[in-house]
Amino acid sequence: MVKKPKPVAAMFGGSFDPPHLGHQIIVQEVIEHLDIETLLVVPTYLSPFKVSSLAPASLRLKWCHILFDNIPKVHVDDYEIRKGKSTYTSDSVKHFNIAYHVKYLIIGSDNLVSLKKWHHFKWLNETITWVIVTREKFPLVLDGLKDTKVLYIDASISSSHIRQTKDLHYVDKKIKTSVQQVLEGKTLMTIDQRVENIVNILDEKKAEEIEVFNLEDADYIAKRVVIANSLNNKHTLALFDQLKVALKAQGDTFLSSDASDEWVVADLGDILIHIMIPEYRQRYSLEQFLSELIENQKKNADIDPA
Numbered sequence: 001m002v003k004k005p006k007p008v009a010a011m012f013g014g015s016f017d018p019p020h021l022g023h024q025i026i027v028q029e030v031i032e033h034l035d036i037e038t039l040l041v042v043p044t045y046l047s048p049f050k051v052s053s054l055a056p057a058s059l060r061l062k063w064c065h066i067l068f069d070n071i072p073k074v075h076v077d078d079y080e081i082r083k084g085k086s087t088y089t090s091d092s093v094k095h096f097n098i099a100y101h102v103k104y105l106i107i108g109s110d111n112l113v114s115l116k117k118w119h120h121f122k123w124l125n126e127t128i129t130w131v132i133v134t135r136e137k138f139p140l141v142l143d144g145l146k147d148t149k150v151l152y153i154d155a156s157i158s159s160s161h162i163r164q165t166k167d168l169h170y171v172d173k174k175i176k177t178s179v180q181q182v183l184e185g186k187t188l189m190t191i192d193q194r195v196e197n198i199v200n201i202l203d204e205k206k207a208e209e210i211e212v213f214n215l216e217d218a219d220y221i222a223k224r225v226v227i228a229n230s231l232n233n234k235h236t237l238a239l240f241d242q243l244k245v246a247l248k249a250q251g252d253t254f255l256s257s258d259a260s261d262e263w264v265v266a267d268l269g270d271i272l273i274h275i276m277i278p279e280y281r282q283r284y285s286l287e288q289f290l291s292e293l294i295e296n297q298k299k300n301a302d303i304d305p306a
Helices: 021-033 057-068 079-083 089-096 109-117 121-127 159-165 173-183 191-204 233-249 278-284 286-302
Strands: 008-014 038-043 074-076 101-108 129-133 148-151 208-214 224-229 256-259 263-267 271-276
Touching (some): 008 089, 021 038, 021 057, 021 101, 021 148, 038 057, 038 079, 057 074, 079 089, 089 121, 109 121, 191 208, 191 224, 208 286, 224 278, 224 286, 233 256, 233 263, 233 271, 278 286
Parallel strands (some): 038 074, 129 148, 224 271
Antiparallel strands (some): 208 224, 256 263
């Protein structure tokens, strides 16, 4: 049997705190000029060279999903965020090399001054091709780098500039409200506060039999699932429209949604919302599936591995 080659990938990591027009240009240029099958956008939990970030990791991940998920070849991956700690780039490359051939690593020219201090730099230098994105005031010093490609972009904006000046001119409108809330120091709601808000909106608009499922410890695509009944077909879409407007005003945006007059599913990343007419809810027994998933997780957690 002939072994199928791994898809060729480029990796673009960073704090994305917040992501901005410069990041979007880099993604577009990489897709256009590199012969790759996948561009891995990998937000850090925390850079090894930083002690903190402005926005929490979950929010920075969400911003990246909003901006990049619909671009062909781009895959936003939460590997480093799931680890919950600072992760060396070399470790991430090794992780992604299991499924991909990570051929390219994208960095800004501002990283060149400290590049040789990176963990396992020699291994990285032998393994990948450095894709250097030019930055104003940071010269291209490529001495000692084995394979390089240069993307001449010279975007004059940076995440640090946005944080310091609160200038949102270079922030995409899809995330601008959310970024502004962070910059203004407004308290970000916890996931349970957001769920409570969703439940209140649905309840105020006459949704019935609202249930919330906590899947924090289960192997599922979301951490919370909200299920509600609509009164009829027209009411299903009315509830969806009300949620969309109310949540957007609070900086929470659907990553994707599928709406009909019988069943709506809306994805907030860590929260899934299902609104359906009673007949559909009874037919598909979604709450039974979720309850069993939670119960099985509890049973597995009770099993002593020894």
